[in-house]
Amino acid sequence: MTSVEGTVADRYTGLRDELQRRLDSGAECGASIAVIERGELVVDLWGGHADALRTRPWERDTLTPVWSTTKTMTALVALMLVDRGELDLDRPVAHYWPEFAANGKQGVKVRHILSHSSGVPAWEQPVTVDDVYDWEKSTAMLAAQAPWWEPGTASGYHAFNMGHLVGEVVRRVTGRRLKTFFAEEVAGPLEADFFIGLPPEHHHRVAEIVPPPPRPSGFVPRPGSIQERSMRGPAVGAHESNTEEWRRADIGAANGHGNARSVAAIQSVISHGGQAHGVKLLSPSTIGLILDEQTNGRDHVLGVPVRFGVGYALPLPGLLPYVPEGRLCFWGGLGGSLVVNDLDRGVTMAYMMNRMQSGVIGSENSAAYFSAYYAARSD
Missing domain, CATH: 1.20.58 (Methane Monooxygenase Hydroxylase; Chain G, domain 1)
Structure with a gap:
């Protein structure tokens, strides 16, 4: 058993308790959670293990593949x-x-x-x-x-x-x-520990991905369908993320490496009017473009209704039922990693982990953490 480490504002101690419960139960292997409110890091938690055999502790600077959460950086x-x-x-x-x-x-x-x-x-x-x-x-x-x-x-x-x-x-x-533009113009200025294409000197910090459970036996996409063709173009298994080749590559859709703190630090630009840590990256008018609905309906590949703005998903009933209504944009990664930018409340919340769960967007674990956070708010 490992104890959750980090800091948390008094009103959000339930998040620490929830992470501890899930680490103790085995629902998590290793994970980190961060929340930035109005420019303040009010939750910065981590715990568990960085390997499937649970021999290496998840530390403050542990990095993990975040899968499609990378898309928010792109x-x-x-x-x-x-x-x-x-x-x-x-x-x-x-x-x-x-x-x-x-x-x-x-x-x-x-x-x-x-x-x-x-x-x-x-x-x-x-x-x-x-x-x-x-x-x-x-x-x-x-x-x-x-x-x-x-x-x-x-x-x-x-x-x-x-x-x-x-x-x-x-x-x-x-x-x-x-990956070069991102390092020089985003991660560098914000001093954020996030990489698209991870330099070799950081490979020792990476948590080993624990694959999700197998898909239900009844799940067979129709041969020749857009969904089936997409799954083969190419077919990438969770094990791929544990390879040197994956870590070094420039895959702005999927091979970002970071933790909840670094993801929240960067994405808080969206929820904080275009700037973070005194660094301005966007104007409010450009942020407004994100919320301009582009599509709304059943996604050809995911097979579920999704509402996309520019670069991010937008709220849709049933998609992420544990976040409130309002001006939000979000996306997550295979296995359950998730970042939500809540523009109305000036909040960015991120959850990154190495034990993958099943699901299309979010997971049982992310549902528990985000529910605990929003339940603790008075608004």
């Missing part, structure tokens, strides 16, 4: 370029990346790749994980293929290629790779 980068006037959401992607116009994609707009509605949710077969690690090859493959539905008409979650689509636009606009 979206932030794109929004920064929009804010600077270097990127236009309504211009075709091909305006910045001419090769992308091939095979009927000339009408795909920048806003479409940020709202999972481009019609290009994954790579066409054949494709391997090694192809995804090869930036030039993988982006050329995306540029060459045709959309799988009419762009802009519906969402189909871009699980592993969103970072390549947005990242190549970032590269064409700035001359820098996504």
Whole structure:
């Protein structure tokens, strides 16, 4: 048994208790929770173990793969370029990346790749994980293929290629790779311990991912469907995140490494008017673009109703029932990691872990923590 460490404001001690209960029960292996309210870090908790055998403690500076929570960082980068006037959401992607116009994609707009509605949710077969690690090859493959539905008409979650689509636009606009721009213009200025493409000197700090339980035996996507094609384009198992190749790669959709504190520190820019720690990254008007609904309905890939704004999901009844109504934007990662930006309350809350649970967005664990936090608030 390990004790939860860190700090928590008196009103939120229930969060510490909930994390301790879940560590003791085995529902968690290792995890961290952070909440920033009106610029103050009111919750900064961590505990458990950084390996499946529970021999290595989860420490203050432990990093973990956050899977698709990475997408919130990629979206932030794109929004920064929009804010600077270097990127236009309504211009075709091909305006910045001419090769992308091939095979009927000339009408795909920048806003479409940020709202999972481009019609290009994954790579066409054949494709391997090694192809995804090869930036030039993988982006050329995306540029060459045709959309799988009419762009802009519906969402189909871009699980592993969103970072390549947005990242190549970032590269064409700035001359820098996504991971480089993020390190130099976001994580660095905010002094946040988060990486897209983890340098080797930090690999020893990474928690081992514990895979989720198998999918129910009855879950079989229809052969040839968008969902089935997306799951094979490519098929990436949880074990992949424990490899050196995964850690080093530039996968802005999925291979970010951080912890709850660093995720909250960066994403609080969204809930705090565009700045954090005295560093301004966005204007309020650009933040408002996030809340502009782009799609609302059953997602072709996830198979459940999702409402997307620009770069983030927006509240929808039944999607995250444990967060309040209002001006919120959020996203999470495979296995349950989650970050919520609550603009009405000036709050960003993040939960990152290494033991994955089943579920599409969030998990039983995230539901417990976010419920405990909002139950402790008087508003």
